Amino acid sequence: MASPAQGAVGSPxxxxxxxxxxxxPTRRGTELWLLGFAAALVTGALMLVEANQEQTLTFxxxxxxxxxxxxxxxxxxxxxxxxxYADPLILPCVAxxxxxxxxIIYRIDLALSERAIQAGRxxxxxxxxxxxxxxxxxxxxxxxxxxIKDHRTLTKYSYTFGLAGLVLLALPAVLPGFIxxxxxxAKIWLRVGPFSIQPGEFSKVLLLVFFAAFLVSKRDLFMAAxxxxxxxxxxxxxxxxxxxxxxxxxxxxxxxxxDLGTSLLFYGTILVMLYVATERGVWxxxxxxxxxxxxxxxxxxxxxxxxxxxxWFDPLATYNDIGGGYQIAQALFGLGTGGVGGTGLGAGxxxxxPLANTDFIVAAIGxxxxxxxxxxxxxxxxxxxxxxxxxxxxxxxxxxxxxxxxLSFLLIMQVFVVVGGVTKLIPMxxxxxxxxxxxxxSLLANYILVAxxxxxxxxxxxxxxxxxxxxxxxxPIAEAHTVMVERPS
Amino acid sequence: xxxxxxxxxxxxxxFVLAALRVVRSDLYAASGLRVAVPGFRRSSEKKVRGKAPRxxxxxxxxxxxxxxxxxxxxxxMGRADDSxxxxxxxxxxxRHARLSLRGTDWYVEDLGSTNGTYLDRAKVTQxxxxxxxxxxxxxxxxxxxxS
Numbered sequence: 253m254a255s256p257a258q259g260a261v262g263s264p265x266x267x268x269x270x271x272x273x274x275x276x277p278t279r280r281g282t283e284l285w286l287l288g289f290a291a292a293l294v295t296g297a298l299m300l301v302e303a304n305q306e307q308t309l310t311f312x313x314x315x316x317x318x319x320x321x322x323x324x325x326x327x328x329x330x331x332x333x334x335x336x337y338a339d340p341l342i343l344p345c346v347a348x349x350x351x352x353x354x355x356i357i358y359r360i361d362l363a364l365s366e367r368a369i370q371a372g373r374x375x376x377x378x379x380x381x382x383x384x385x386x387x388x389x390x391x392x393x394x395x396x397x398x399x400i401k402d403h404r405t406l407t408k409y410s411y412t413f414g415l416a417g418l419v420l421l422a423l424p425a426v427l428p429g430f431i432x433x434x435x436x437x438a439k440i441w442l443r444v445g446p447f448s449i450q451p452g453e454f455s456k457v458l459l460l461v462f463f464a465a466f467l468v469s470k471r472d473l474f475m476a477a478x479x480x481x482x483x484x485x486x487x488x489x490x491x492x493x494x495x496x497x498x499x500x501x502x503x504x505x506x507x508x509x510x511d512l513g514t515s516l517l518f519y520g521t522i523l524v525m526l527y528v529a530t531e532r533g534v535w536x537x538x539x540x541x542x543x544x545x546x547x548x549x550x551x552x553x554x555x556x557x558x559x560x561x562x563x564w565f566d567p568l569a570t571y572n573d574i575g576g577g578y579q580i581a582q583a584l585f586g587l588g589t590g591g592v593g594g595t596g597l598g599a600g601x602x603x604x605x606p607l608a609n610t611d612f613i614v615a616a617i618g619x620x621x622x623x624x625x626x627x628x629x630x631x632x633x634x635x636x637x638x639x640x641x642x643x644x645x646x647x648x649x650x651x652x653x654x655x656x657x658x659l660s661f662l663l664i665m666q667v668f669v670v671v672g673g674v675t676k677l678i679p680m681x682x683x684x685x686x687x688x689x690x691x692x693x694s695l696l697a698n699y700i701l702v703a704x705x706x707x708x709x710x711x712x713x714x715x716x717x718x719x720x721x722x723x724x725x726x727x728p729i730a731e732a733h734t735v736m737v738e739r740p741s
Numbered sequence: 742x743x744x745x746x747x748x749x750x751x752x753x754x755x756f757v758l759a760a761l762r763v764v765r766s767d768l769y770a771a772s773g774l775r776v777a778v779p780g781f782r783r784s785s786e787k788k789v790r791g792k793a794p795r796x797x798x799x800x801x802x803x804x805x806x807x808x809x810x811x812x813x814x815x816x817x818m819g820r821a822d823d824s825x826x827x828x829x830x831x832x833x834x835x836r837h838a839r840l841s842l843r844g845t846d847w848y849v850e851d852l853g854s855t856n857g858t859y860l861d862r863a864k865v866t867q868x869x870x871x872x873x874x875x876x877x878x879x880x881x882x883x884x885x886x887x888s
Contacts (some may be wrong), residue, residue: 279763286756286759286760286763289755289756289759290756292752293752293756296752297749300745300746300749303745340763341760341763341764344756344760345760348756593746593747593750594746595746596743596746597746597749599746621749621750621753622750624750624754625749625750625753628750628753628754628756628757629753632756632757632760635757635760635761638764639764642767
């Protein structure tokens with residue numbers, strides 16, 4: 253329960269705060285406790301991997317666990333300092349997902365390096381890079397929390413963000429091949445020195461901020477102006493602009509960069525934000541119609557879309573083709589091997605799936621932790637998105653509501669697209685699982701997303717500073733009781 | 742081997758349950774503000790009670806010694822019969838001033854009286870927070886809040 257005692261555990265701000273503040277617990281103690289739990293969980297996972305991979309179990313693992321805890325401890329202190337009323341669940345959920353992701357990436361590294369040694373090839377471990385990215389990402393989280401004191405300041409730069417997002421999105425498509433190489437059939441990377449980054453990951457967040465600010469300023473137009481046709485309120489043609497823009501943009505990404513996942517993500521998120529802003533189902537109707545049309549046209553025009561759909565219908569039929577169903581089939585085999593309880597961490601063969609540590613990390617987790625473990629992981633994602641949505645409900649300004657809702661939806665939509673793809677619910681579209689997958693850009697972008705969510709949840713839970721009156725239930729004045737005491741004479 | 746496997750899954754679910762427990766604890770405060778749920782709010786208010794004003798006491802004037810228990814409802818003061826504190830005072834207006842609770846603080850507000858309301862020495866022109874024991878003067882009547 254949210255008893256003040258629990259919130260007061262290790263939160264000195266409560267004790268010395270004014271009377272009004274002490275009624276709202278900051279819950280930072282809960283956050284620290286859950287972070288400790290997360291670190292223990294990750295250390296346990298690492299231990300199991302080491303044991304099952306017949307590595308020598310040394311005291312080193314405990315140090316890794318403590319380092320992990322220290323890393324997130326820094327983030328915790330930053331939250332305590334810069335967003336004291338932020339939601340206590342967001343950071344621990346991210347810590348568990350990121351930590352488990354690191355363990356799985358390490359585990360796949362072990363398997364792949366063994367195979368590389370057998371084949372006499374050089375092998376670069378991915379996990380040190382991912383640890384580096386995690387550190388950078390946490391520093392970025394800190395920077396966002398420090399720089400953005402109030403999420404409403406973002407509205408001032410909305411058009412700048414929108415433009416920057418578009419430029420970043422389009423950059424890999426227009427730049428020549430030696431800077432923006434085509435990897436795995438998609439032209440979405442930029443090569444900067446030894447690193448390759450996906451600018452599209454960042455533009456997701458930037459464009460989301462732009463759309464939230466834009467919709468807040470224009471939403472009356474969508475609501476009011478329009479004609480009634482066949483019993484539904486149709487919006488005016490010129491107000492369709494944002495939908496058409498989103499549609500054109502996602503199609504553009506699809507055409508020029510061959511990145512199905514990102515275009516699906518953009519389109520879905522913008523549609524949901526339109527729906528949230530206007531509360532009108534007709535937008536969803538228009539959006540879905542446009543989507544079906546766009547998908548049909550894309551299917552007819554592009555061979556790589558046709559291939560994905562064919563792989564989705566029957567992965568085994570295209571098992572031996574290049575770019576065929578091999579990957580999805582292997583992922584399904586892995587999930588099947590895992591079954592309900594999984595093979596145990598480090599005891600499966602997740603390395604048989606190509607791209608097991610990025611797009612198909614969910615298959616690796618499903619194999620080693622089974623249905624039970626994967627379900628727990630999906631629930632952690634759900635809790636994360638739930639807390640974001642709840643903050644969006646509780647925050648007082650419209651921009652914050654829209655941005656919080658949009659960010660949470662973006663997060664859960666990524667999970668849906670990647671898990672749906674791996675489990676053959678929808679065609680595989682190749683995007684990373686947030687926080688789990690190997691990939692610096694995705695990690696950084698998702699940490700920015702989380703920092704914004706923390707900021708919004710801080711604004712939502714922060715007690716009001718008395719400038720706005722709280723409505724007091726008005727009783728009839730005649731009923732207000734007066735106690736008369738005899739006048740001393 | 743089997744034991745560690747099951748143990749880790751149990752630990753993972755324990756984390757989920759711990760997270761859901763925190764979620765559950767916030768159900769009562771869906772708007773981010775504390776909602777008055779009986780038994781839920783009591784415990785949190787007790788700590789504050791020591792300093793919170795509980796009574797309005799008339800210290801000078803015709804009604805000297807009158808005490809009104811503060812229960813969160815606004816208190817109207819003036820010559821009107823339906824006022825909470827009916828002032829029989831030539832210098833008071835029909836609806837003179839109002840005390841109301843905002844958050845945990847009481848605010849005094851002048852309702853356009855002829856002769857004005859004074860908090861300590863300052864004329865009340867906008868809602869002002871009333872600290873404990875600071876006199877509010879309405880005509881010949883002086884009131885203050887006490888805990």
